[in-house]
Amino acid sequence: MAEGQEAAARDRRRYRIAADIGGTFTDIAFLSEEGVLATRKLPSTPDDYARAVVTGILDLLAELRTSPAEVSAVLHGCTVATNAILEGKGAPTALITTQGFRDVLELRRIRVPRLYDPLWVKPEPLVPRERRFELAERIAADGSVVRPVEAAEVDAVVERVGRAGVEAVAVCFLHSYANPAHERLVGERLRRALPGVFVSLSTDILPEFREYERTSTTVINAYVGPPVTAYVGSLVEAMSAAGIGGRLLVMQSSGGMLDSATVMERPAYIVECGPAAGVMGAAYLGRLIGCANLITLDMGGTTAKASIIEDHQLLKTDEYEVGGGISLSSRLVKGAGYALKTPVIDISEVGAGGGSIVWLDKSGQIKVGPRSAGAVPGPVCYGLGGSEPTVTDANVVLGYLNPGALAGGTVAIDAEKARRTIAERVAAPLGQTLFEAAYGVHVIANANMMRAVKAVSTYRGRDPAEFVLLAFGGNGGVHGVELARALRMQRVIVPIGAGVFSAIGLLVAEVRFDQSRAFLRHLSALSPAEIEAAFAPLEEQVLAKLARPRAEVSFERAMDLRYAGQAFELTVAVPEGLIARDGTAGLAELFEREHERTYGHRFPDAKAIETVAVRVAGIARGAGGGERPAALRYGATAGAARPASRSVYFGPELGHLETPIVSRGALAGGRHEGPLVIEEYEGTVLVPPGARVSLDGFGNAVIDLGTSG
């Protein structure tokens, strides 16, 4: 490669910028190739989320004296798809099914998420019954047509969909994975007759068998399609209007980045992307600092999310359910949310964040969340019209958060308003002092978050005490240490850039596209050429979606296999050259080895093996994502040390303590005893009495809780 080209490649990499939207704040991060970090945090703009993204990018670039035109890629994580589902604010959607099966979506899989709960109530289906239409058509399991579609009936259904006034349509016919012709035909009619309506065919979204899961995933895709399309479209437009160059890449639930144009076709794949970015960042950081076992706690303004990284491996699942209140990941607990069969990083989430609203139940018990004041109106102390007390208001009262301003002065704080709302709305009705009440709120918020952490640890038989807590998000550092103490964890790391850590995760994630399709065959009857013929078109599809030259893309092939007669398959990575070398016997051996690893046994007398699906992931190197600098340190936006102290309340036993307020940089060299409050541009870290903090070589704050010191 010519020297000039190398330089150009370096330059391209240098101007990548990440923007992560949370419920409350929008975080911008820029990481130079040398690992120098520059960040910006500003309130999200829910009326038009793109505005904060563009403003933030322009601000940060101005500070870095860089022209927007030089940006090669904007890496983005957004919660617009998740929020649409959680808040029931997706597009009015219709569903067309095979005649006789419009209730499959609502009947689901019958199982309920809890034993012994007769009063359990199912989540409302995303498409109500009156907008679920049936079409006389039928395909058999082998793909043969039992009942062809009649053009007149298609027209009639399309007309009914049109009259329903929907913005999106999902189409899911029985056995369409074996023969997509009917879905394709209806899809074409819909697109022609109803331009502007977002159409999702199950064969495009998830061409795999099991009708409920496929229908549900397709419906989710349709339901979030219009809001995602509108949002991404407006962001691209706003970027272009602001002169920000480069392509827009969006994070998917799997942790891989993808071009925005492709994301708009398969928005179901980004539904759980918000929390994924932080976990990708955590995995990167764990490798950097040599910490193999981490529990991540990402606490923002609206929710707290936990995930587990064991031996550097993060946990993925394709049996996810979204929505339905608290999402505590467990593969056996089914029915609480909406089935989403796309690759997802396994994360547990509870509605506890800085903006979570504090209320009192009938018996006078303090409750926190799950409702959030969000960015607008936000906590009462923001002075933006918020009238209900929040966790952040309590944290201001307690002295944990700066009583003047947050985010380097971007967000002004009115401490008096915080005191008044906690006093009037919490302390007075309970007959408590102001500080007792505020502390109660803080403790309850911790207890709520503990459930998310337990869901990924103790619920899986893992003892959190054996993990390091990596606390990030705007409020991770404020709550992380006390939470860790309650779980007997010994060490908490609040990473550099903790307040914008998800944005850092965006910068280190790879560009990736996953595509699968059903492939129901007997393994022993397959020739290497037939296997190649199953993978090759998928690779072409993936390549097309990635829109990159072949030389920049590497492929990962995998196959779902099972013993003939089993209903559940195992996914086995198919290494390059394996089939050519060992034929199907090589695949059989890989499958049986995986079966033994997963289930503790294989069948000695060679049982027949079936293939179920083929999967291809394309990973684009070079332009775009996937840069992993070997170091991290703060650049320009790190605040200077402002030696100060304030009175901070640490519970009824310790009461108020005069507590030093320091910058992260001031911790360099040596260990410091709590109490301490570390204030930095995008977050606050509370080091309570009894804990000690030091900085590691990368600028991460390492807080030890061990009694032995």
Added chain:
Amino acid sequence: MAREADPVRLEVIKNGFDTIADEMALILMRTAYSPIVRDAMDFSTALCDGEGRTLAQGLTTPLHLGSFFDAMRFLLDHYRGRIFPGDVFIGNDPYLAAGQHLPDIYVARPIFIDGALSGWATTVAHHVDVGGTIPGSNALGAGEIFQEGLRLPFLKLYERGSPNAAIFEIVKANVRTPDLVIGDLEAQIVATTVGEREYVELHRHQGAEAMRLYIEELHDYAEDLARREIAEMPDGVYEFTDQIDGLGETPEPIVFKVKLDIRGEEVSVDWSGTSPQVKGGINAPFPFTKAAAYAALRAVMASDIPNCHGFTRPITVTAPDGTVVKPLPPAACGARGITGFRMIDCLMGALAKATPERVTADGSGGSTLPTFAGTRGGKAFVFSETLMGNTGGSAGHDGQEGVAHIGANQSNVPIELIEASYPIRIELYGFVADSGGAGKHRGGLSIVREYRVLQDETLLSVRSDKRAFPPHGLFGGAAGAPSMNLINPGAGERALPVLMVAPLILGKGALFRHTMAGGGGFGDPLERDPPAVLGDVIAEKVSPAHAAETYGVILRAGAGGGWSLDEGETRRCRDRLRAARAGAGAA
């Protein structure tokens, strides 16, 4: 908490047990072969302590789970001193293994810590066939257990790690689908292997001494929570009577009478007055009867009680010998599931009087079990699935459609899987309008499923219920619509009994339609929020005529095909209906 126990550690250990039981369930589900196990999830897993007391239940089927302890105690009584590492026990017989019915085969593996018997990894799975007079081994017409299939006392399937080939051969020879049965048995064995591995690991991690302490602590903690819950229920004696429609073409109702005595921190359940055991396969072995009581009472306890043996301690269950809920040998038990479901429903009827805010009106009543069998490509096939279900209305909500009965947290089988594996086509799966019992909170709608038989000589048998005695409403709510089994609905249709004592042979092209009962309503239908009725009409869950007749809600058809509420006419209609009621009451 009685001892000096660390609550966080107790929770870590408790959740460790729960996780192991769930992991066993996942492994069983994922390695099993028959649709009824792998898809419908008619199986259960439990982790037990050295005394056979349940420590944790996989998220599976409560009616199984409450039965484990009696089976384990039976096993321990018969084998104490002769249990070794590497043993695996198998058993299914209600009388010779404290089992549930012959298709439910237990596989239990003892776990040794430091040489001492310290736990059990146990599973039970509903096998698709264990022989007997009809495919699927749900012979409703069986007069004696000898007709129901292969009887297995507790035997060592493995002894000190070596398989007993004779048992495998006997099982293979006695069942119609040996591949599926052996495949499912292997899945059970694998699940117990994983349970053992994880249980040993948890002990290694926590220390055997601490584990002994915390196991007792867990039982005591669960018992303590259960006692507090019972103490909060109003003391009193609560009775209820329910019926199963009966067997065959001329069904005689089978009566369930329960007396629930809540006194302080304890509760007793007595079934005196219940029908004598019947000459048919629906007698419920007593361990199953106890499981029904545990499930119903656990369901009205609010707090998060660990599902271990301890919570059952304050509950006493009694029944006279020789009844349908405590049969004597050789009574047949093949289809006893229906009896378990009905016991829970009957208990809920009684509990409605004690804790009305924690129950629902009656629902479709547990699973319907259709079984299709025949020969394809020279091999026998048997397909059965568990169909559920809906619930009645409750104090806070309408009844639900498409939820499991609390007795059995099982799943439907994907249509695409059925059609890929069997000569059957599903042609309809959905709700039936106007079938939910009217109420302030409406009962869940009936669910209908149609099966087209694609091959001659297909045998059909069905276990269902609630046609003569449809699900009852509560506090003024109406009963739900009755269930129905039809062959070739329409002109020339044929109704089948709820409980078929003999299978029917169907020809290619025949259609079987099963309609579940609708859930009962909760509260007076005239108090139902009119917009809720309007919503039901728009969703085609209730017809406009039904809305007027039962809810007194008058709707007007709009120009675009929509509906709107006529508030004035609704008020007048409701007044008329109330007046008519008062008149009827006076007359």
